[in-house]
Amino acid sequence: MRARRSGRNTERAFRTREFDAFVAGAAGRLLHAATLLTAETRGRNPYAQALLTASLAHTYAVWGRSRDEDPYELTRRELAARFARTAWRHHGGRGVLAALHPQERLVVVLRLHEGVAEEQLAALLGVPEARVRAVCARAVAALRTADARDPAPDPVPADGRATGDGPAGRAAA
Numbered sequence: 821m822r823a824r825r826s827g828r829n830t831e832r833a834f835r836t837r838e839f840d841a842f843v844a845g846a847a848g849r850l851l852h853a854a855t856l857l858t859a860e861t862r863g864r865n866p867y868a869q870a871l872l873t874a875s876l877a878h879t880y881a882v883w884g885r886s887r888d889e890d891p892y893e894l895t896r897r898e899l900a901a902r903f904a905r906t907a908w909r910h911h912g913g914r915g916v917l918a919a920l921h922p923q924e925r926l927v928v929v930l931r932l933h934e935g936v937a938e939e940q941l942a943a944l945l946g947v948p949e950a951r952v953r954a955v956c957a958r959a960v961a962a963l964r965t966a967d968a969r970d971p972a973p974d975p976v977p978a979d980g981r982a983t984g985d986g987p988a989g990r991a992a993a
């Protein structure tokens with residue numbers, strides 16, 4: 821009995837180390853995607869952090885059973901599903917993406933930022949591919965309109981990094 825318990829503890833420790841390595845490598849990009857979804861700023865993103873934490877908790881819960889599945893894809897899919905269920909909370913925010921409806925934001929972030937294929941996105945949202953294309957096109961047109969209304973160029977300091985002001989900086993925030 822003791823040997824069986826020791827084996828389970830060793831397996832759990834290995835699983836935890838494996839998951840910790842995944843989080844260390846993917847959490848930054850996933851948090852950025854969650855921040856874009858919630859239209860919060862990088863410095864103040866409590867909803868994005870809560871979405872990511874819940875999504876990572878789900879990924880950890882199924883970690884041992886999902887050997888053949890990409891953990892990043894699993895977490896991203898859970899993040900998108902949680903956002904879609906709570907999208908009504910995330911209407912508004914700051915920056916260019918805040919002008920979009922939450923479903924449009926979801927499509928733009930997953931399709932353009934994360935590079936999810938239209939077929940996968942349609943299956944995730946439960947809509948036809950044509951609807952995904954239409955929502956994406958409408959959202960991009962809205963972003964272009966918002967960018968045209970704010971003609972102030974982004975100030976670029978001598979080191980070449982954007983300051984986060986202006987349309988491009990706000991979209992990335």
